[in-house]
Each structure stands twice: as structure tokens, then as C-alpha cells.
Amino acid sequence: MKVLGTLVVLLFGGLLIYGTLDFPSWGDPAAPASTHVSPRYIERTLEETSVPNIVTAVLADYRGYDTMFETIVIFTAGIACLFLLRVIKREEAEARMYRHIPTGITLRVKQRARLPESMEEFERIDLMWVPYDLIVKTGCRLIIPFSQLFALYVIAHGHHSPGGGFQGGVILGASIALYAISTNLRSGLAWFGEKAAVLLCGLGVFIYASTGALCMLLGAGYLDYGALSTLFGVDPVTARSHGILIVEIGVGISVMAVMVLLYYNIVSAGRQDEGL
Amino acid sequence: MIWQIELLVLAIVLICAVAAITVKDLLGAAILFGAYSFMLCLLWAIMGAVDVAFTEASVGAGVSTVLFVAAVFRTSRRTKD
Numbered sequence: 001m002k003v004l005g006t007l008v009v010l011l012f013g014g015l016l017i018y019g020t021l022d023f024p025s026w027g028d029p030a031a032p033a034s035t036h037v038s039p040r041y042i043e044r045t046l047e048e049t050s051v052p053n054i055v056t057a058v059l060a061d062y063r064g065y066d067t068m069f070e071t072i073v074i075f076t077a078g079i080a081c082l083f084l085l086r087v088i089k090r091e092e093a094e095a096r097m098y099r100h101i102p103t104g105i106t107l108r109v110k111q112r113a114r115l116p117e118s119m120e121e122f123e124r125i126d127l128m129w130v131p132y133d134l135i136v137k138t139g140c141r142l143i144i145p146f147s148q149l150f151a152l153y154v155i156a157h158g159h160h161s162p163g164g165g166f167q168g169g170v171i172l173g174a175s176i177a178l179y180a181i182s183t184n185l186r187s188g189l190a191w192f193g194e195k196a197a198v199l200l201c202g203l204g205v206f207i208y209a210s211t212g213a214l215c216m217l218l219g220a221g222y223l224d225y226g227a228l229s230t231l232f233g234v235d236p237v238t239a240r241s242h243g244i245l246i247v248e249i250g251v252g253i254s255v256m257a258v259m260v261l262l263y264y265n266i267v268s269a270g271r272q273d274e275g276l
Numbered sequence: 277m278i279w280q281i282e283l284l285v286l287a288i289v290l291i292c293a294v295a296a297i298t299v300k301d302l303l304g305a306a307i308l309f310g311a312y313s314f315m316l317c318l319l320w321a322i323m324g325a326v327d328v329a330f331t332e333a334s335v336g337a338g339v340s341t342v343l344f345v346a347a348v349f350r351t352s353r354r355t356k357d
Contacts, residue, residue: 026323154330162326162329163327163330164327167334170334170335170338170339171334171338174334174338174339177342266346267350268350275346275349
């Protein structure tokens with residue numbers, strides 16, 4: 001079986017590499033993409049959309065319909081992960097672990113055993129992950145605000161520099177996952193709950209799709225942001241730039257929520273009570 | 277761009293890719309895959325595809341490594357084959 005697998009991989013890999021021989025070589029000025037497609041975008045993007053980063057303009061404006069369905073793919077991935085992994089029926093673990101904060105002693109409380117009267121001095125910890133690490137916690141507390149600020153910058157500055165909704169959303173989601181890693185899953189859930197994540201991952205797609213629908217209502221084609229000029233009170237070219245920003249924010253919200261959902265469900269095997 | 281550096285980065289990409297599928301320790305494989313993504317990100321940046329490089333760095337080297345580690349945390353650390 002293993003030999004057969006290797007043979008199949010080698011055969012199809014060889015076929016794919018053989019197929020690339022017909023491609024124009026890298027950076028070939030005579031290639032169709034360089035003669036027809038690229039010059040059009042390079043010459044006209046700035047005057048048509050007032051966005052200096054051509055990649056962003058192509059992604060969110062010229063190929064906006066494409067990007068909308070990419071966002072929907074991510075949304076579907078998040079929802080599918082939720083349906084596959086999430087365990088709704090809550091079965092109690094056989095025991096719980098608590099740490100007495102002033103002394104650092106850990107307690108193991110069996111199922112249905114009586115908990116201490118006052119919980120102020122105790123904090124619940126995971127069965128599988130007991131060490132308490134001050135350095136990791138403090139380090140992450142320092143990193144998280146800056147990474148979130150950077151994520152917002154990446155989303156908002158996608159017009160002028162590399163980046164945009166996808167990257168910024170991923171960084172935002174990673175910062176929330178980092179918080180959950182540095183403390184525990186319950187603190188992460190208390191900060192950014194599952195309900196909020198599900199709602200936001202739908203909201204992002206809704207913002208994108210409804211921006212397109214709004215353009216239709218204003219009398220232009222779907223996702224033709226030039227129509228938003230009357231709404232913003234600017235000329236159609238600047239309105240395109242604003243429209244791109246709105247859909248990028250939608251993409252960012254959706255991607256962030258999906259990344260958080262994936263992390264929560266994978267790390268806790270769908271139970272969302274204990275995890276990294 | 278200096279071609280020696282390009283060649284070195286490409287070599288590390290290949291080494292990391294082969295190592296990630298041959299290593300028995302799955303946590304090690306996840307880390308190697310992260311290294312592979314990061315080196316590929318450098319390669320994209322060398323070729324001038326900065327947006328792709330950024331996506332590779334954030335998605336490939338960042339979040340997918342975290343998700344792999346989370347999956348290893350919940351399953352087993354060693355492969356069966």
C-alpha cells in the first residue's frame with residue numbers, strides 16, 4: 001500500500017511538473033498575463049479606484065465577487081468545524097482541579113464533591129495542564145495589545161501596503177488564541193465567547209454581501225462601489241476606495257471569528273471546557 | 277537579490293518539507309511545517325509577491341501551526357506509521 005501510494009504521488013507529481021514546462025517562464029514579458037492583463041491594472045488602477053496597492057484593488061474591487069465567495073468558504077469552514085467537533089451535551093469531567101492562589105497548592109475535587117465555601121481564593125485549572133507560568137503570562141500580556149493594534153493597522157492600511165482583511169483578521173484571531181494559550185481556555189472564552197464568535201463570523205459575510213446589495217439598490221451593479229459616492233458624498237473614484245475598506249473590514253471580522261472558533265473547538269475537542 | 281541567499285532559502289524549504297513528512301514526532305512535524313511556511317514566505321518576498329508573503333506568514337507560519345499544535349495536544353504525539 002505504501003509503495004503504491006509513493007508511486008501514485010510520484011506519477012502525478014511528475015505529471016504536474018511536466019505540465020509546468022508549457023508555462024511561460026517566470027517574469028516573461030511576452031506571456032499573455034504580462035501583455036494583456038497586468039498592464040491594464042498597472043496603468044488604470046490608481047485613476048479608477050485611487051488605491052495605490054494594486055493587489056488590494058484587484059482582490060476587493062475588480063475581483064470582488066471572487067473574494068466574497070472566498071470569505072464564504074472561510075465562513076463555511078468555521079461552521080463545518082463547529083458542527084463536526086462541538087459537543088453540545090455537557091458531560092462533567094470525573095474531577096476538577098483548583099489552585100489555592102495565596103499558597104499555590106492544587107486541589108483535586110472529585111465529581112459531585114462539595115466545593116469550598118468561598119471561591120475567591122481558588123482558581124480553576126485544567127486537568128491536563130497544571131503548571132503556572134508567570135513569564136509566559138506576562139510576556140503574552142505585553143504582546144497581545146500590540147499584535148491587535150498591528151492587525152487593525154493591517155486591515156485599515158491594506159490600500160497602501162501589503163495586507164488586508166484576510167491577514168489582519170488572522171492576526172486578530174491569533175492574538176485571541178494567544179490569550180487563551182497564555183492563560184487557559186476558560187479565560188479566553190470569558191473574553192471572547194463562542195456566541196460572539198459565531199455571530200461575528202456571520203456578520204462579516206453579511207457586511208460584504210450587503211455592501212454589494214447596497215450598490216445594487218443605488219442603481220449600479222453588484223459590488224460596484226462607485227455607486228456609493230452619493231452615500232459618502234465623495235466622487236465615485238474615492239467611493240471605490242471606501243467600498244474596498246468596508247468589505248475588507250467585513251472580511252477581517254469574519255476571518256477573525258472563524259480562526260477563534262477553529263482554535264476553541266480543536267483545542268478542547270469540541271467540549272470547550274478545558275484546553276490549552 | 278543575491279542568488280546564494282535564494283538558493284539557501286530554497287534548500288531550507290525543501291529540507292523542512294521532507295523532514296515534516298518523515299519525522300515521527302507530530303509536534304516536531306508541526307514546528308517543521310511552521311518553519312517551512314516561514315521560509316516559503318521569505319521566498320515569496322524575494323520574488324516580489326509581498327501580499328502573498330504576508331498571507332503565508334500569518335496563515336501558514338502563524339495560525340495553522342497553532343491549530344496543528346492544538347490538534348496534537350488533543351490526539352497523540354507519535355504517528356502510527
